[in-house]
Amino acid sequence: MIAKISATENLGGALGYNFKKVQHNEASVLCVNELREGFDGTYRIDKVLRDMQALIPEKCRTKKTVFHCSLNPHPDEKLSDEQLTQIAKEYMEALGYGNQPYIVFKHNDIAREHIHIVSLRVDSRGQKINDKFEKRRSKKITDALEKRFGLIPSSKVADKAVEETPKIDTTQRNIKKQVASALRIVLKHYRFCSLGELNAILSKYNLAVEEVKTEFRGKKYDGLVYVPTDEKGNKADPPIHASDIGRGVGYTAVQNRMQKSKQAIKPLIPAIRNKVLQTMRTSPNTEKELRQRLEEQGLRVVIRKNESGRIYGITFIDDKAGIALNGSRLGKGYAANVFNTYFSNPTHNPFLDKTLYGSPSVCLEQSATVQSSQQNTEESDNLIDELFEDMADGSFLPTGNDDWKEAAWQRKLRKLSKVNIRRRKR
Template sequence: MIAKISATENLGGALGYNFRKVEKGEASILLAAELYQSKEGRYTMEEVFADMEALIPKKCRTKKTVFHCSLNPHPDEKLSDELLAQIAKGYMEALGYGKQPYIVFKHNDIAREHIHIVSLRINGEGKKINDKFEKRRSKKITDTLERKYNLIPSSKIADKVMNETPKIDTTRGNIKEQVANIVRMVLKHYRFCSLGELNAILSAYNLTVEEVKTEFRGKKYDGLVYVPTADKSNKVSTPIHASDIGRGVGYTAILNRIQKSKKTVKPLIPTIRNKVLQTMRTSPKTEEELRQRLEEQSLRVFIRKNESGRIYGITFIDDKQGVALNGSRLGKGYAANIFNGYFSNPTDNPFLDEMLYGSPSVHLDQSATVHPSQLNTEESDNLVDELIEDIADGSFLPTGNDDWKEAAWQRKLRKQSKVKLRQRKH
């Protein structure tokens, strides 16, 4: 069961969304707590809104006073209304909302039945309900509920959604809807730290994302467009602007996702790095052989080449963990130019060098990260390859200057200016 929590200050919007579903016959009310019920046993939008609004102080320090959550069982689960109500009640009590007013709706407008819960983030005294580590606590609660009621684990929900999400097919029409479904699924289930890593994930669905810069009335704006592609990454359709898809897929949302991912991917790096190392020590002779052997380790690889065939980017994807990591993020010894050198001469395998990568007998989790000075490559070559990979990944955009030192200098200036801006705000 997957829980998706949001906070808002729009009580009417959260209630209105669910009550409109009820009016259309696309939802029903399963449960309500601490709310007025008419003599007929009914709950109306007006009465529920009035009850909740009366509990919000006029001068409230908490801006986003509304709690809105959806609980999503596995699509193959067929749960009774009574069981869904028990799950909702148990979830709210464990999360600290057991004494709060809340209302539970069951949505049946799509094949996957799920429930929505609307409540308040402040108690009767105007104090905020504890929301520290809310999402982490929520995950532990849903795991406990899965075991208690013998539900299909949430990890299998993600697997089912990912496996059933088809590639872009321009002959089917509704391209914007296809793009929206893919992007939202990817953003929900994957972590990435650059646009390049995001594109490595999207490539499996014949889709790519590009950054665009525009200027309007003297102001510069950054944006994103999503472009359907063929199997060989050739563009086959008109780019679709993120704003045409809807909220949560635009420039700011992607940047926020990148920042959050940078904090959460670190514990996964050693395991993925060791899988790559173990695979490379089998000395695959071709890129296709590398792909096949990585698949045995439950990893996918996305390789980017320039027109001359040089590898300038490599990304490893773990679909089960929901993460994409560039080679250079695993360590200097896993950067794109190392793989380019290897496939240029597979008989010279640097990954077999125990001085550089550690002994094969060492436990996998202790695999060392290689320092650039240890490699049989000039430091300047490494720096150029890192820069090329950064450009490919969207860590910064090319400025029109082919001089890599100039581009690196401009990147340094941008970082410095951001620090100054933050200092001014404080």
């Protein structure tokens, strides 16, 4: 079960998003806490909004007073309303919101049912509910709830989302929606340190990314465009600007992802390097053989060539761990030109030279040592936290299109608000 937590100052937007689905029979109210129901036993947005707003002190220093969370079980889970209600109550109690007013919605507008919870981040005295290490604590709570209710682990939710994300089909009309869906999964599941590594990942989905630089009124701007491709990597449709998809896939977001990844991948490099080395020591004669043998090791390889057929780039991808590494990031002995030289003359295999690459036992021992120490350090915890915190914030995830719909809804409300302000000034 994956929890996505967000903080906002727009209480009406958070409630409106969920009540709009109730109005269209795409959601229902499961339960409430510290909120009054109507005379007919139902709940209306105006009354819930009024009750919650009344509990926020006028002189409240906290800007983002609204807590909004979605709890997303594995798509194969079939939970009753009673189970979902109990899960929501125990989750809120454990997170520190047990005495807060909140309302729980069950969404059924997509195949996988899930719940949304709207609450307040401040109490009646205006004091903020403790949100220190909130996402980390949330992960521990959902792990405990999975065990208590016998649920499928959250890691399998992410794995299934990655596996089931389809390739971009340019024969369909909804290309931008397809691109957005693929990017939401890729940018949250995978770690990469360059656009080349990101492109290697995206090639699996018939998609590519390009950096664009523009200048406006003397100021330089950097941006990204996403290009649907065919099976050979050729452009198959006009590029789509990142700004047309959302901030979560823009230049700044991708740069931030790359910066985070640089530290996160360090403990994982020895294990990937060892798998590549062991595979190359089997002396694969062709690139096809290399791919097949790496797949047996759980790795995928993307080889880039120029028009003359020379290998100028090679990237190794571990889809399960969510990591992409250019050959040179594994070490000088794994750069693209080394593989180009090898496949030009497979009879001479430099990877068999123990003076250059070490013995297999040493490599395995080093890899095991790194993996062992990784499990017992705070850095390891941070790696896991980063994956799930990234899943939980902002833009995206194996939660269908809900989060992006909500973000669009919030933007629409802000725009309407600005328009009304301008009209009043006139």
